[in-house]
Amino acid sequence: MKMRDLEARTGVNRETIRVLFRAGLLPDPHRPARNVADYGEEHVRAILAVRKLQQDSRMTLPQIKAALSGQNGTRQIGANALGHLEELVSGRVGVRKGYLSLAALAEQNPKAPGDARALAKLEIIELAEGEDGPMISITDAELLNIWSRMRSVGFDEEHGFPPDILDYYVKASEFVAANEAKLFLEQVEGQMGEDEAAAMLEVALPSMLDFFGILRQRAFLRMIGERTRDGAGIKVKKLPRAPRAKG
Template sequence: MKMGELEQLTGVNRETIRVLIRKGLVPAPDKPKATVAHYSDEHVRAIRAVRNLQREHQVTLDEIGSMLRGDQLDKRVDSPAFHHLEDLVSAHFGEDDRTILLSTLLQSNPHAERDARGLAALGPMELIETEEGTAVSYTDASLVGIWARMRAAGFEESANFFPEVLDHYTKSADYLAYAEATRFIARTEGLIREEPAADMLKTGLPLMLDFFGLLRMKYLIRYITAESEGRLQDIEPPRLDRRGGADVPRTGGEARRRPKRA
């Protein structure tokens, strides 16, 4: 396809597209002649991935370049962003090359290989052997990066924290993802077309991550408070297979009420 069609398909003007190519974020076009440039579906995917990272996750072009190199960003990036990043990588190199070498991660994280192998042993990530060395997907590289930030905050071996302590997260995440998938399919199959259903997931998944995070914090505060008051042992441990889930956290068994304003 020519530049005009690429602009139409992506909604991005040619000046911006050329900037993305110069920065190495979008592959260079095939140029059979000096004045002729041919673009493909890979260019469409790459441009859309960059725009999604910018608009949905407020990641700058320079930060996208850093992420592609395996560098850790100073700011937090939501997990759905890494799916866009993998789309960007696959547009550059193809489906089989959506990975980053552990040796690249080691340049900014000296514990990357050890942590990656520890996490892989738990099951949530995969180590991929390539001719250049052991590699991981960009999403899995973000898992290693998150644990590196935890380590920097004090969650390290000297304090008896190892990647293995994440076992309960991996099991809970698997349980929750299965429940989400089966319930979503049961409620939409035959009723909602594939494209609208995909749009629902695109919007709903990040919102449910926020929803889950807030609930988790409420329950965590509940248990920490109970421990400080010497009554943690009186609380029945929650079970994932119990229908209805845990009760809403309350203080002293009673609902909290805000005082009325005078």
């Protein structure tokens, strides 16, 4: 497609699109001749991903570029933004999933390689072999960044918090996600089209992540309060069986 087609598909004017190219956020176009540029679906996806990151996550172009290289510093990237970042990397390198090398991450976080191996052993992240050694996805890199921030305030081996303690998050997340997926599919399969279901999930996934986070924080503070105030023990309950949807 030509530039005018790209503008029409994305709703973004050519001046802004050129800014994205100069920022290195879009893959180079195909050039069948010196002054001719052809654009593809990867450009449409990348531009829309940038717009989503700007509008929904309030990220600037420098912040987006830094996140793509795994150097987002102290800024925490929302779970909803990670998919858009993955889409950007996919378009730039021509694959469906973008990866960052552990060697590059280690420049900012020296413990990244060791933590990555520990989290991979727990099946929290996946390691892939690349030309520059072990690599991880942008989403997995953000998990490492989160753990790095935890380390910086004292959640480390010296204080009894090795990466292994994160195992129970895997079990809890699998339980919650299985319930969400089961209940959602039971209600929408055969009842609505893919576009309508996708529109529901676009709102539901980040919203229920916030919902669950509030419930978890409230329960945590209640238990800590009961323990410090009354000396009550904290009982860890087993996860119940998945409920069945009604209707």
